[in-house]
Every structure is written in structure tokens, then in C-alpha cells.
Amino acid sequence: MTSPIFDLCDDYVTRSAALDPVGAAAEGIDVEFAATSDYGPDGYAARADLIRRTLGRLSALEPEGEADVRAAAHLRERLEAELAWHEIGEPLREVRAPFGLFTDLRDSVDLLPHETEDDWRNVAARLAGMPEMLGGWRASLEEGVSRGLTAARRQALELAVQAELFTTSGTHASLIDSYGDGPARAALQEGAAAAYAAYAETARYLREEYAPRATETDAVGAERYAVNSRLNLGADIDLADAYEWGWAELARIEEELAAEADRVRPGASVEEATAILDGTWFVEGLDAYRGWLQERHDQAIEQLHGTHFDIAEPLRRVDVTLALGSTSGAAYYTSPSEDLSRPGRTWWPVGEGAGTRFTTWNELTTVFHEGVPGHHLQLGQTRVAGESLSRFGRNSWVSGHGEGWALYAERLADELGWFTEPGTRLGMLGGSALRAARVVVDIGVHLDLPLPDGSKWTFGKACEVLRDRGRCEPHRVHAEVVRYFGWPGQAPSYKLGERAWLAAREEARRRLGADFDLRRWHTAALNLGPVGLASLADALRRVG
Numbered sequence: 001m002t003s004p005i006f007d008l009c010d011d012y013v014t015r016s017a018a019l020d021p022v023g024a025a026a027e028g029i030d031v032e033f034a035a036t037s038d039y040g041p042d043g044y045a046a047r048a049d050l051i052r053r054t055l056g057r058l059s060a061l062e063p064e065g066e067a068d069v070r071a072a073a074h075l076r077e078r079l080e081a082e083l084a085w086h087e088i089g090e091p092l093r094e095v096r097a098p099f100g101l102f103t104d105l106r107d108s109v110d111l112l113p114h115e116t117e118d119d120w121r122n123v124a125a126r127l128a129g130m131p132e133m134l135g136g137w138r139a140s141l142e143e144g145v146s147r148g149l150t151a152a153r154r155q156a157l158e159l160a161v162q163a164e165l166f167t168t169s170g171t172h173a174s175l176i177d178s179y180g181d182g183p184a185r186a187a188l189q190e191g192a193a194a195a196y197a198a199y200a201e202t203a204r205y206l207r208e209e210y211a212p213r214a215t216e217t218d219a220v221g222a223e224r225y226a227v228n229s230r231l232n233l234g235a236d237i238d239l240a241d242a243y244e245w246g247w248a249e250l251a252r253i254e255e256e257l258a259a260e261a262d263r264v265r266p267g268a269s270v271e272e273a274t275a276i277l278d279g280t281w282f283v284e285g286l287d288a289y290r291g292w293l294q295e296r297h298d299q300a301i302e303q304l305h306g307t308h309f310d311i312a313e314p315l316r317r318v319d320v321t322l323a324l325g326s327t328s329g330a331a332y333y334t335s336p337s338e339d340l341s342r343p344g345r346t347w348w349p350v351g352e353g354a355g356t357r358f359t360t361w362n363e364l365t366t367v368f369h370e371g372v373p374g375h376h377l378q379l380g381q382t383r384v385a386g387e388s389l390s391r392f393g394r395n396s397w398v399s400g401h402g403e404g405w406a407l408y409a410e411r412l413a414d415e416l417g418w419f420t421e422p423g424t425r426l427g428m429l430g431g432s433a434l435r436a437a438r439v440v441v442d443i444g445v446h447l448d449l450p451l452p453d454g455s456k457w458t459f460g461k462a463c464e465v466l467r468d469r470g471r472c473e474p475h476r477v478h479a480e481v482v483r484y485f486g487w488p489g490q491a492p493s494y495k496l497g498e499r500a501w502l503a504a505r506e507e508a509r510r511r512l513g514a515d516f517d518l519r520r521w522h523t524a525a526l527n528l529g530p531v532g533l534a535s536l537a538d539a540l541r542r543v544g
Contacts, residue, residue: 009390028337036129040136041143048086071390092144095151096486097158120184127191131198153214155486163203225446228489233400234532246439260426277423281361289358294320300372315380333370335379346370362427374409381526393529404497430471437470438491504537
């Protein structure tokens with residue numbers, strides 16, 4: 001459809017992409033290639049100014065129908081939340097590990113097309129542009145320091161380690177090797193050398209210049225946390241109540257974990273059951289691991305299409321990619337491009353020294369989370385929705401909505417009885433415990449709320465809770481806690497989002513009674529596109 005509001009949404013996406021073409025392309029937005037984006041203070045100021053002007057233009061427009069109402073509400077909610085983030089100076093202290101702008105820039109290289117000689121010349125240009133982009137980012141951090149706005153010292157030091165790893169591991173070498181000996185090879189090698197030098201300089205800057213001036217305090221406090229929580233949830237919630245709910249939810253899951261461990265072997269503890277499964281349910285070798293993952297993705301699509309979902313033809317394939325040398329610690333998803341030429345992909349990290357044995361009993365739930373019916377259906381559907389969604393709706397993200405849906409997808413798989421192989425339901429519950437522990441760690445740390453025994457949060461205590469109560473794998477604990485400390489408000493969005501999705505579905509069941517149809521409800525839910533949690537139930541109610 002077309003309307004003044006849809007036109008404004010389209011115009012905002014176009015103008016925003018022009019201000020950050022690198023980020024836009026990585027998100028799959030159809031934008032003319034540009035080697036660099038401006039991540040300096042002026043670049044961020046221009047983004048904030050565009051938001052203000054767009055909100056001003058939106059306030060003068062009247063919706064012309066239900067699609068307009070949804071498009072305007074979503075655009076307003078997202079832009080207001082992002083503007084608040086700009087206005088408290090967050091872009092000037094955006095130092096976080098293991099996920100953040102630094103890693104987004106590094107990953108933007110892999111997300112570029114790699115088909116034609118022109119594509120490869122673009123890859124070389126992106127690599128060669130790393131010094132400029134990272135230099136702009138460092139200038140923003142310096143501006144933050146001058147205003148007394150700094151990130152935590154812990155984040156600077158952790159990110160310095162990550163930057164050094166990118167330098168020493170030859171992070172772009174395998175990509176260049178895949179090109180071969182064509183005419184662009186020299187430019188690729190020169191670009192990679194420039195990128196490695198930029199990573200090394202960034203590591204040095206973070207460790208030697210930024211960290212000594214950064215704050216020793218990990219917690220961001222109530223004001224910053226409220227802004228970041230709103231940005232991630234699309235809602236202002238009672239954070240103290242969410243903290244208490246998180247502890248209760250964690251206790252509930254622990255009871256289920258104990259019962260499930262007993263099914264693995266009568267009388268076994270969760271730890272004993274895990275050891276049994278690690279020793280019996282695995283595959284050997286990278287090819288076998290990728291093959292197992294691809295088979296499970298394909299199987300999920302086959303089982304769901306035409307039963308509980310209507311899956312559009314372009315979405316009936318998810319490509320599995322092994323992210324060799326990755327430090328992310330967890331699988332993730334990248335959506336198809338706007339024109340669907342780039343497929344949806346799940347990325348499975350295989351870190352240095354990972355070995356050749358890969359357990360599978362605990363990975364099935366992540367297949368459903370990242371692939372189908374999780375992120376792939378949710379984000380992919382926005383790509384095939386056509387004109388029923390504004391361009392902004394097709395290219396925006398609310399973590400509580402998105403990660404909440406992905407956890408709902410895991411819960412749905414359980415309801416459908418898909419965790420039949422030994423230990424796979426234990427794996428699902430372990431993941432759910434981790435997400436519940438995230439709620440209490442993240443909110444508790446940043447708002448300085450006491451633990452149930454009255455003690456205070458520390459980095460060590462957060463690691464202990466995540467390991468012992470959240471069942472996080474020991475090798476992932478440190479990186480996970482670093483993530484929560486540096487990315488306030490994001491980690492709770494999974495469980496709080498799942499809670500909102502389950503509540504919305506239950507409300508629909510009660511309201512519609514015998515007329516409730518799960519397949520129809522799923523279709524309506526996915527066709528909405530991203531919605532802030534504050535308006536999720538009402539938006540679903542309005543479409544049936």
C-alpha cells in the first residue's frame with residue numbers, strides 16, 4: 001500500500017541507510033554499496049537529527065487505515081526509544097564485548113556478496129575502510145570522555161582482547177583464500193592488512209588510552225538502564241517486579257530440570273545427566289556437525305509448513321554456516337536481504353581449540369530458536385510481507401518481541417512433542433534456565449538490587465549464579481557475564497518477551513474460545529512485523 005505514513009517510513013529507512021550504509025547492508029536493507037559509514041560524533045549527531053525531524057513529520061500525519069495505525073505506532077515507538085538512547089549519550093560510550101559495533105563492523109565483511117569480481121572489489125574496499133570507521137568510533141569515545149561519559153573499564157579491556165584476537169587469528173584469511181588467485185587478490189590482501197592494523201590500533205587504544213579513563217563501575221544505574229530496557233523491550237516495565245519474577249521462574253525451571261535428569265537416568269543429578277549425554281550424543285567432525293544442523297533445520301520446516309504455520313516458499317530453506325574462529329559463544333541468525341537474494345542463515349560458532357566432537361542433545365532447542373519456527377520465520381516473514389508492512393516495519397527490530405518469539409518457538413516445539421531424542425528436553429530446559437538467570441543477573445547488577453540472601457552483586461557472584469543456577473557451560477560463563485555487564489537491558493528481553501508472547505496467546509484463547517486456531521494466530525502474529533511489548537497483545541487483538 002501507499003500512504004503519507006508509509007511514504008514517511010520508506011523515506012526514513014532510505015535516509016537512515018544513507019547515514020549508515022554499512023550497518024544497513026549488514027541488516028539486509030537494499031542500499032547502494034559504500035565502503036564506510038561515519039561512526040564519529042558528527043555521524044551520530046546526524047542520525048539523531050534525522051530521528052527528530054522524522055518524528056516531527058509523523059506528528060502531522062493522520063492514519064488512513066489499520067495498516068497506517070500500526071505503521072505509525074511502531075515508527076513512533078522505535079524512534080522515541082532510540083532518540084532517548086542518543087540523548088543520554090550512549091553512542092559516545094558504546095564499548096561492549098563480545099557483541100557491539102566493533103564486531104558488527106568485522107562481521108559486515110562476511111555478509112557482503114562474494115559472487116562477482118565487483119563483489120570482491122567491494123570486499124577489499126570494506127576491509128580497506130576499517131581504519132576510517134574504527135577511527136571515527138574512537139573519536140566518538142573521545143568525545144564521550146570529554147563529556148564525562150565513559151563505558152566500564154572491564155568492557156574496554158575485554159574488547160581489547162577481542163580486537164587482538166581478530167588481528168592474530170587471521171580472521172579474514174579464509175575468506176580471501178576462498179577467492180583464489182584472481183585479479184582482486186592483491187587488493188584483498190592489502191585491505192586485510194589495513195583491517196588488521198586497525199584492529200591492532202583499536203586494541204592498543206582501548207587498553208592504553210581508554211581503559212585508564214573509563215569507569216570502574218560496571219552497573220549503569222537506574223536512568224541509563226530504564227532507557228536501554230525500553231529500547232530492548234518496546235515497553236516501560238516494573239523492573240523490580242521483573243527481578244522477583246525472574247527468581248521465581250528460575251526456581252520453577254529448576255524443578256523441571258531435576259525431573260528431566262531423572263528420565264536420563266533414574267536418580268541422576270542434572271550434572272550427572274549432562275555428563276552421560278555429552279558422552280553419548282555427539283557427532284565427529286565439522287562436516288558431520290553442519291550436516292546434522294542442516295538436517296534438523298530442514299526437518300522443522302517440513303513438519304511445520306501447512307500444519308501450524310504457512311511458510312512462504314522463499315523461506316523454506318535456512319542455510320547453516322559454521323562461524324570458524326568465532327568468539328561469540330552462541331549461535332545467531334542473519335535475515336534474508338530485502339530482495340531475498342541473500343538467504344536467511346544460522347551461524348554456529350566454532351572457536352579456536354573447539355576440537356572435533358560436537359554434542360547434539362543440547363543444540364536441538366537452538367535450531368528451533370534461531371531457525372524454524374524462531375528467528376527465520378519471524379524475520380523472514382517481514383521480507384515476504386510485501387506492502388502490508390511499511391519498509392520500516394520490514395527492517396526494524398525489537399529485542400523483546402524478536403527474542404521473545406524465539407523462546408516462544410522453543411516452548412512451542414516442546415508443546416508439539418519434538419524433544420523426543422534422549423536429553424533434548426533437558427537441553428531446552430537448560431537454555432530456559434540460562435535465560436531466566438539472565439533476567440536476575442542483568443537487572444540485579446545494573447540496579448544494584450540485593451540477591452535473595454541479601455548479598456550484593458559482583459562479577460564473581462554473577463558468574464556463580466549463571467553457572468550454578470543458569471546451567472551455563474563453564475567455558476561460556478565469563479563471556480556471557482561480560483555481555484550482560486556491557487549491554488544493559490538486552491539479556492532479560494528473551495524471557496520477558498516470551499512471557500509477553502505466552503500471555504498474548506492465552507488471552508486470544510480465552511477471548512476466541514472454540515474459534516481459536518493456532519495456525520491462524522501464528523500467521524497473524526508474524527504478519528504484524530515487529531511490535532513493542534507494550535502494544536503486542538492489543539495489536540494481536542486487533543487482527544483477530
